[in-house]
Amino acid sequence: MKTAAELSAPALRLAGLRKDFGRPAVDGLDLVVRRGEFYALLGPNGAGKTTTLRLVTGLLAPDAGSIEVLGIDLAGAPAAAKAKMAYLPDEPMLYGKLKPFEYLEFVAGLWGVRAEVAEPRARELLDWLDLGKHAHELTEGFSRGMKQKLALAGALVHDPELLILDEPLTGLDAAAARQVKDLLLAHVAKGGTVILTTHILEVAERLAQRIGIVRQGRLIAEGTLDELRALTQGGSLEDVFLQLTATP
Amino acid sequence: MSAAPGSVGWLLRHELRLAWFNASGAKDGAGRRRPGNAALALVLLGWAALHLLAWVTVEKLAGVAGDDLRILLAISAVLAGGATFMLSSAIKSSVLVMFERSDLDLLLSSPLSSHSIFTVRLAGVAAGTAAIYLFFLAPFAHAGLLQGQWRWLGIYPGVISVAVLCSCMAMLLTLGLVRVLGARRTRVVAQVIGALAGALLVIASQLQSLSSRQSQGRVQGLIEGLLGQDGVTDNPLLLPARAMLGEPLPMLLLAFVAGLVFVLSARRTHRFFARGLQLAASAPRSAPARGMPRRHRFGRSLFASVVVKEWRLIVRDPHLLSQVLLQLLFLLPLFFLIFQRSEVQVQALGAGLALLCGSLTGALAWIALSAEDAPDLLLVSPASLPTVRRAKLAAAIMPVLALVAVPLLWLIARMPAAGLIVWFIVCGAVLGAGLIVFWCGRPGVRSNFKGRGKGGIVMNMLELFNNLAWGALGWFLAGAARAPLSDAGAMAVAGSGVLALVVLWVAWLLRVKQR
Numbered sequence: 001m002k003t004a005a006e007l008s009a010p011a012l013r014l015a016g017l018r019k020d021f022g023r024p025a026v027d028g029l030d031l032v033v034r035r036g037e038f039y040a041l042l043g044p045n046g047a048g049k050t051t052t053l054r055l056v057t058g059l060l061a062p063d064a065g066s067i068e069v070l071g072i073d074l075a076g077a078p079a080a081a082k083a084k085m086a087y088l089p090d091e092p093m094l095y096g097k098l099k100p101f102e103y104l105e106f107v108a109g110l111w112g113v114r115a116e117v118a119e120p121r122a123r124e125l126l127d128w129l130d131l132g133k134h135a136h137e138l139t140e141g142f143s144r145g146m147k148q149k150l151a152l153a154g155a156l157v158h159d160p161e162l163l164i165l166d167e168p169l170t171g172l173d174a175a176a177a178r179q180v181k182d183l184l185l186a187h188v189a190k191g192g193t194v195i196l197t198t199h200i201l202e203v204a205e206r207l208a209q210r211i212g213i214v215r216q217g218r219l220i221a222e223g224t225l226d227e228l229r230a231l232t233q234g235g236s237l238e239d240v241f242l243q244l245t246a247t248p
Numbered sequence: 249m250s251a252a253p254g255s256v257g258w259l260l261r262h263e264l265r266l267a268w269f270n271a272s273g274a275k276d277g278a279g280r281r282r283p284g285n286a287a288l289a290l291v292l293l294g295w296a297a298l299h300l301l302a303w304v305t306v307e308k309l310a311g312v313a314g315d316d317l318r319i320l321l322a323i324s325a326v327l328a329g330g331a332t333f334m335l336s337s338a339i340k341s342s343v344l345v346m347f348e349r350s351d352l353d354l355l356l357s358s359p360l361s362s363h364s365i366f367t368v369r370l371a372g373v374a375a376g377t378a379a380i381y382l383f384f385l386a387p388f389a390h391a392g393l394l395q396g397q398w399r400w401l402g403i404y405p406g407v408i409s410v411a412v413l414c415s416c417m418a419m420l421l422t423l424g425l426v427r428v429l430g431a432r433r434t435r436v437v438a439q440v441i442g443a444l445a446g447a448l449l450v451i452a453s454q455l456q457s458l459s460s461r462q463s464q465g466r467v468q469g470l471i472e473g474l475l476g477q478d479g480v481t482d483n484p485l486l487l488p489a490r491a492m493l494g495e496p497l498p499m500l501l502l503a504f505v506a507g508l509v510f511v512l513s514a515r516r517t518h519r520f521f522a523r524g525l526q527l528a529a530s531a532p533r534s535a536p537a538r539g540m541p542r543r544h545r546f547g548r549s550l551f552a553s554v555v556v557k558e559w560r561l562i563v564r565d566p567h568l569l570s571q572v573l574l575q576l577l578f579l580l581p582l583f584f585l586i587f588q589r590s591e592v593q594v595q596a597l598g599a600g601l602a603l604l605c606g607s608l609t610g611a612l613a614w615i616a617l618s619a620e621d622a623p624d625l626l627l628v629s630p631a632s633l634p635t636v637r638r639a640k641l642a643a644a645i646m647p648v649l650a651l652v653a654v655p656l657l658w659l660i661a662r663m664p665a666a667g668l669i670v671w672f673i674v675c676g677a678v679l680g681a682g683l684i685v686f687w688c689g690r691p692g693v694r695s696n697f698k699g700r701g702k703g704g705i706v707m708n709m710l711e712l713f714n715n716l717a718w719g720a721l722g723w724f725l726a727g728a729a730r731a732p733l734s735d736a737g738a739m740a741v742a743g744s745g746v747l748a749l750v751v752l753w754v755a756w757l758l759r760v761k762q763r
Contacts, residue, residue, distance in 0.1 A: 057628045083630035093625035096563040098557065101544045106557045108546050110629035115547025122546070138564070154625075 009071030011035045011162045011193035017055060017065035019217075025051040027217035029065070033210075035161075038188045039195045042066040044245050048217035049197040050090075053166050056195075057087040070161055083111065086160035090167040092151030096140030100131055100150050103139065104157050111158035118157060125153040129179055145176035152180060156187065163187055165196040169203060181207060182209035213244050220244055252314065259355075263372035266349075295383065301434035302387035306395055309433035325446045327406075334377050338411075338418030339425075339438030341373045346419075347410060347426060366518040370419055370510065377418075378411035380723055399494030406499070409506035416513040423520055436570045451713035550631050554639035558616045559647070571697050572611045594666045594729065597659070598673050598722030605648050606677035606715035611697075612644035613685035619694040637686065645682050649675070680752055685709045687759035710755050717748035750763035 012033040019026040026048045033039045043049050054060045056067055065129050067074040085136040095103060101122060108118035126132045129149040134142070139150060148168065155163060163184070169177045184194050185207065198204055204211055207227060212222040221231055221244050229235070232243045312319060346352070346369065355365050385403045392400020406561030418438075425434040482555065490498040548556065562569060617640045626636055652674055660667030688707040692700055698709075721744040724737050733741065 059624055059627050079630040082628060085628075087624075087628045089624065093622040095557070095561060095621050097561045102557075102560060105544050105546050105548070106553050107625070109548050109550055109553025109557075110626070110631040112550065112630070113546070115545070119544070120545040122544075216471070245665075 009068065010089055010218055011037065012056065012195065013066075013068040014052075014056070015066045015068075017052070017067065018063045019048075019051055019055055019060060024217050026055065026062075029214070029217060029219055031212060031222075033193060033195055035070075035078055035187050035193055036188060036191050037193055038184070038207055038209045039193070040204035040211045041195060041197045041200070041214060042204055042211060042241060043197075043214040047214045047245075049214060050166055051217075052214070053087070053089075053164055053195075053197065057085065057164060058082060083158075084160060085162040086155035086158065087163060088148075088151055088155045088163070088165045088168055092147045093154075093215055094139050094147055095149055097138055099138055100126055100135045101155070103150060104154060107154040108157050113158045117159075119175055121157055121159065122153070128155055128183065144171040145173055148172055149176060149180065149228075152183065156183070160192070162193045162195070165194065167197055167199065169198060189224075201237045201241055211237070213241065215245050254358070254360065256360075256368060259360065259364065259368045260371060263345075263368050264375060267372055267376045285474060295387065296386065299387040299390060302391040303395075304368070306388060306391040306397060306400060308395060310395070312372040318396055318491070320486045320489045323492055324486055327410065327488050327492065330381065330442075331410055334411055334414035335418050335421075336438050336441040337380075338373055338377045338415045339434065339441065341376050342422035343413075343420050343426070343434050343438065345369050345373060346422065359372060363514065363518045367514040370415060370514055373419060374408075374412045374415035374510070377415050380409050381407045381411065402492050402494030402499055405503045406488060409491070409502045410488060412506040412510050416509045418669060423517065434568060436566050532580050550635055551639040551642070554636050555643045555646075558640055558643035561621070562612065562615060565694065568615065568694055568697055572608065572615070594659075594663065594670070595723045595727040598666075598670045598726030599719040600722075601652060601656075602673050602677040602718040602722040603669060603715050605652055605674050606681040606711070606718060608651075609644055609648045609678045609681040610685060610711045610715075612647065613641060613682045614689060614692070614700050615694060615697065616640040616644045617685050618689035618692045618700070619697070620691070621694065623691065641682050641686050644685075645678055646680050663729065666726050669725045669729050673718055673722040673725065676721070676748065677715060680718060681711055681750060683752060684755045689754045690760060706758060707755075710751050710758075713747060715749060716753045717744045720744035721748065 008161065010032050012031065014029050017026050017029040017031075018024065029048070029052060031052075041049050041052065051060065055062050056069070056074070058074060058081075067081075070084050070180075072081040072084070074081045095106075098106065104118070104122040104125070110120070113121075115143040123132075126135055128154065131146060131149055131153065134146065137145060142150065148171070152165075152168065154164075165184075168180055172180060181203070184196070188194055196204075196208075208225075210224055211228060213220055213228075221228055225232070225237060225240075228237070228240045228244075232240045234240075251261060317530065352365070354363060382404070385407055389403040391398045392398065422434055422438075425437060429437070487498045488502055491502040562572075617637065620640075656667060656671050656674065659670060684707060688704065688710065690704050690707070721741060723742065724733065724741045727733070728737070728741075
């Protein structure tokens, strides 16, 4: 049973988040992502995007600040917060010696999804991502795109409210990228929230409702594409991005 | 003078440099693989000590005649064993340099001919194969040279020639096997050959005690018969042994045969090599499913999901599985001793099973607990990490207990008291070994199974002491089931028990904090 605070809370709230690896990787980051939103987090290499996502997913512990996932404090109730989200890193977290169905079976076990929900969902996802005919092959023989799609299926098998993706389209061919994008849009259309980082600015431009730009671990600009254009001299997202992230 | 870039000599130097870097699994600060200075110093110190040993041995053997049939037979037997090990390691090296180093596309797209590339690869495998044997045997040649016993110099051409012959055979076998089995399974075959050679060697060393007096007499008669025959030392099968003993003609003949085989292998098979590579590259890495797809079981508990996943990963990795099981192969000769003359040696069985089960559990627990393929997946999930780790521990322990259940039940039925004691000992050894990895295991990768000891010396020492303590307990307690313990025996039981507990206590104190 969700509390009223949880229901009205944003999908993600970061306050004063800080992580230091000798030099600050995330430096007092404040960020709010609304429920049902497709949010793109952009930034140059080393800006702190991946570190931010790893903090949010609990893979790293912050030095300071707080993380709230759908109204649940990550530090206070990590299991409850993790149960509501899924993470897809740029390197898929797979087991080469498992077959796709077995992988999804294992992930469903980790998230405690009931069989009557998990099994049809796994079949649906594999069919949607065109992996059905490979469902009984070991994943070690899969191409990069197939692995990425299977990892995405794993992330979606427990139907998370918040889906966090780090460079999900890297190395995918056009058809696979389209399948992944369609799946993400469908997830948002159903009321889910998607946060993704990408270097392919066109993807952010076409998919994201709001875009945040980080540099040196800080949020330097945020808003819709039009709002970002208004901050600069306009043009494409690429122009806006280059203007905002240019060294002073 | 250095070889011109792009020449065969230049490529050979590159090949040898790569082999040198691979000589150690350690990485330097820049992440490059190369032996560290400390390791080098240790190796050089060991080599100097070997020279001392060799000096004394060569001095003592000065008067032994080189054409003595007994000496020739002994050297031939050692050479046959050594050649089997050489073949095994040469197949592994061939698989590595041909199919796993992933640099052949680069080399084959360069202006170098495939013939040159194959020749250099073959030479590199031969050099690597010979190197380890020369490390141990060359000190004897050096000592012989310094003492004026020239025949010891035969070690160099002897070892190099045998290594070249084994490498050529290994390369051809590898190219053939990879086409039929694939690169990974070929490595497993190489490993099995090596382990069988090792196990056979151990069994052969125990033949005296294993065989009956009648068989021993027959073998002795056969050797005496051979010794009595004229001209038996001229048998071509003894040629390598005579070459090793520095006889000039056999030495030259062996070197010529090895050179010829090398040239013919490189010349005649490089097309086969190129075709083999193409086939390996184009072959699907994973076989399509056969027959009807199996039904899947969603909705397992977290514990069961983890156990099933671990078992699947272990069973489906033949390379890893063979490494684990081959460890046990070396313990098999022990069982020959235990069951010799149809009489169960309960004491030896208790100790042997404790060692075997402890060692197997340690290996499986390392795979399940330390060598997790997707640790981040577990960390981002809401699953309770302690439950996951307990399930992994169970996944390591259960197969071992299942493996020994039948012999233990048989023993309990035959000798209830002794059987129950051995059962208790096995459970203790297994649980101890599992808990040590559970508490002290550090993350590793499955492909580094053989090198896992380097990453956790303390854990390995604890595992060793655990197995020894339970082995000793097994020996003394199982003996107590037949006859009362002496005072010394009681002390030994108490000491072993305390050691087993202290090991666990130390492991608990040193436990790695899990996130």
